[in-house]
Amino acid sequence: MSVAPVVSSNETVLLAPVTGEVVAIEDVPDAAFASKAVGEGVAIRPTGKFVVAPCDGELVKIFNTNHAFALVTDSGAELIVHIGIETVKLGGQGFTRLAQQGSRVKAGEPVLELDLDYLAANAASIISPVILSNADQFTALEGVASGSVEAGKTVLYRFKTK
Structure with missing residues (x-):
C-alpha cells in the first residue's frame, strides 16, 4: 500500500529512495553504519536504477562522486542516502546525478x-x-518496512519530532 509522504511539524514519513530489498542496519557490511554511529535507519539492496528523494526537503549535499546525498526536511530531520559501501572509491563511475545540490x-x-x-x-x-x-532529536523509527520496497511508493519508515 502506498501512503502519501507527509512532512508536518510532528511526523515525517520516508518513502523508499530505491526499489529493492530491505536490509537491517545491523547487517550492513560497514561498521560505522551497522553500529549506528552515523545514525538510525535501515538499508536497501537495490534492484532498481533510480534513486529518488525519500521525502520533501532540500538537497543540502550531493557528494562529488554522486554515491551519496544528504537531505534536510522542513522539520529539521537530516537524512543520508548512501548508495553501496566504499562506493566513494569508484570516483563517480556507476552514478549519474539527476538533481542539483541546494535544490x-x-x-x-x-x-x-x-x-x-x-x-x-x-x-x-x-x-x-x-x-x-x-x-x-526525533522519536524512535516507526513502521519500518521489510521485504521488497518500491522507490517513491513504499513507506520505508516514519518518525516524529520530540
Whole structure:
C-alpha cells in the first residue's frame, strides 16, 4: 500500500529512495553504519536504477562522486542516502546525478541514476543505508518496512519530532 509522504511539524514519513530489498542496519557490511554511529535507519539492496528523494526537503549535499546525498526536511530531520559501501572509491563511475545540490525536491523526485551492473561488479557492496543522522532529536523509527520496497511508493519508515 502506498501512503502519501507527509512532512508536518510532528511526523515525517520516508518513502523508499530505491526499489529493492530491505536490509537491517545491523547487517550492513560497514561498521560505522551497522553500529549506528552515523545514525538510525535501515538499508536497501537495490534492484532498481533510480534513486529518488525519500521525502520533501532540500538537497543540502550531493557528494562529488554522486554515491551519496544528504537531505534536510522542513522539520529539521537530516537524512543520508548512501548508495553501496566504499562506493566513494569508484570516483563517480556507476552514478549519474539527476538533481542539483541546494535544490528543493519533492518525495519521489529522481536524484540519481545507478548502473547496477557496474556497481555490483566494482563496489564492496551495493547495500544502501538510508539514515536519520540526527535521530536523537526525533522519536524512535516507526513502521519500518521489510521485504521488497518500491522507490517513491513504499513507506520505508516514519518518525516524529520530540
